[in-house]
Amino acid sequence: MGEFDLIARYFTRPARRAALGVGDDCALLTPAPGMQLAVSSDMLVEGRHFLADVPPRHLGHKALAVNLSDLAACGARPLAFTLALALPGVDEAWLQEFAAGLLQLADAHGCELIGGDTTQGPLNICITVFGEVPHGDALRRSGARAGDEVWVSGAPGQARLALGALRGEWALPDTVLATLRPRLEQPTPRVPLGLALRGIATSALDVSDGLLGDLAHILDASRVGAAVNADIATDLIAASAGGIGSGAVFDVESLPLGTAQRRHCALAGGDDYELVFTAPAARRAAVLDAGARSSTRVTRIGRIEARPGLHLTDAHMHPVAGTFASFNHFV
């Protein structure tokens, strides 16, 4: 048995939901009757998806979180995942921490590690996650209709704010960075919100590349446009991501950042793994209730329009077109 077989032992636990777990050629999954299986794969590479000095426990969390976030965006309930891992060498302390972060999040979502692969090579983490969703109930990108309202969960931009501080683009007070760093390194997949939005949201996706850029995927798939209130979205950057009605987590005016930088973080920053979604205006109360039931802040930031394109407004709904050159390629 080679050392890379030994690595697998860090991740091997008795099979629960799967008929066969780690150790046979395949794992066997039996979706419940009437359920579709939702499947997503994400590959994480050092330098692109995480910094070299990220604590391995946080990396284990994030590697699974970004996959669970895809299930959340479909309204699917997590079932199981496979892990393929390339490592330059065997570092048992690193592995123990990585596995701890990974399996803690997996347990919190009842998501079972059912198989995978380990090999020697440049650090690479590839997870494929499986969830179940009642036949026909999955949230898709293509269902937004003119008149729907645009919503976002949590406090988009906080991960980008932390990343900028870690990269030296700007300084943040230590207490603020300590508050925001987990938003970058240990994002919370919005699984409960995704489940609560089944039958309410007309479209959804998770924000990995930036709020406006990802919203544009919904607009493309749904063949509609949108007006987004840039001021409301930007003000979320100091909000508590956890529950609606909770106050700001820091004083945004104390930051050494101008409005343009804060807007950039909120509108173009990725890595928060919040959900952006649409729902009919008549379902506004149902959306707020879904947020309350899932203890997740949800904020209405715009409206779907028949005219194509993504149009930004200020808090008074006046157009601010032309002032966001950096977002123009999304429009």
Next chain:
Amino acid sequence: MGEFDLIARYFTRPARRAALGVGDDCALLTPAPGMQLAVSSDMLVEGRHFLADVPPRHLGHKALAVNLSDLAACGARPLAFTLALALPGVDEAWLQEFAAGLLQLADAHGCELIGGDTTQGPLNICITVFGEVPHGDALRRSGARAGDEVWVSGAPGQARLALGALRGEWALPDTVLATLRPRLEQPTPRVPLGLALRGIATSALDVSDGLLGDLAHILDASRVGAAVNADIATDLIAASAGGIGSGAVFDVESLPLGTAQRRHCALAGGDDYELVFTAPAARRAAVLDAGARSSTRVTRIGRIEARPGLHLTDAHMHPVAGTFASFNHFV
């Protein structure tokens, strides 16, 4: 849209079996009633799983073939797969060839690409494959019983023979290398044989690390031992891997290799992705029929025993224990 989104276009085709294909947060799969979903993940890294100069078309084939081989070993019918791909840069000619090799094999097995991920990073290919198998019919590693016979498909050792020539460990005549190189670079997943062995084989796995080493996994999981006829297994190295009854593909006596080297290739060489499996002695005719129906050579190479360990014999069933020091760590 970044260049790595563009890459995804090489792999995007209209969804067929999946309800949602490449492009939404998740793909949706609906297994047929009474079916279990078999899942396997393999990660391929340059230098460990393929040589740097392998033609990209062959690499595309192999990346999927090793995953389909896991389905074959479970007796599962291929349905779909996800592809996560890290590339150092965008080389369109490379991508076109890689995709061609990958999708040609996928089409041959009716296996649909339903999602995945592309990113910039050191070359890494991670495929997760899905198949279906009737509930309870999956071939496992743990079902071998004393008195069962041990079988192997095809011509194990040919991939290792080619690899040794490419590495300069030995020389092969050009015509022989040309015959054997596809066995290394474009292995044939034994999917039809795996399906034909449902209800006949008591255990199975695919040989990726070496015939004896992988057979040892069956012995461990089944808590049995085995006697393997090393001469019969070694003689397969010159056989046609395709169909039973077809002749040798080259004259083994013409090779500049001794018996010990040929044995090493056959018994410890991996990468052929043949199936090693067990079946009751009373089902011998059924096994041969399964081979005939799937046009795959199957050869009886030993017997499962109650006494633990893996014991080698010569063609006359005399023990040759102690003469294969290099295999001792499997015994």
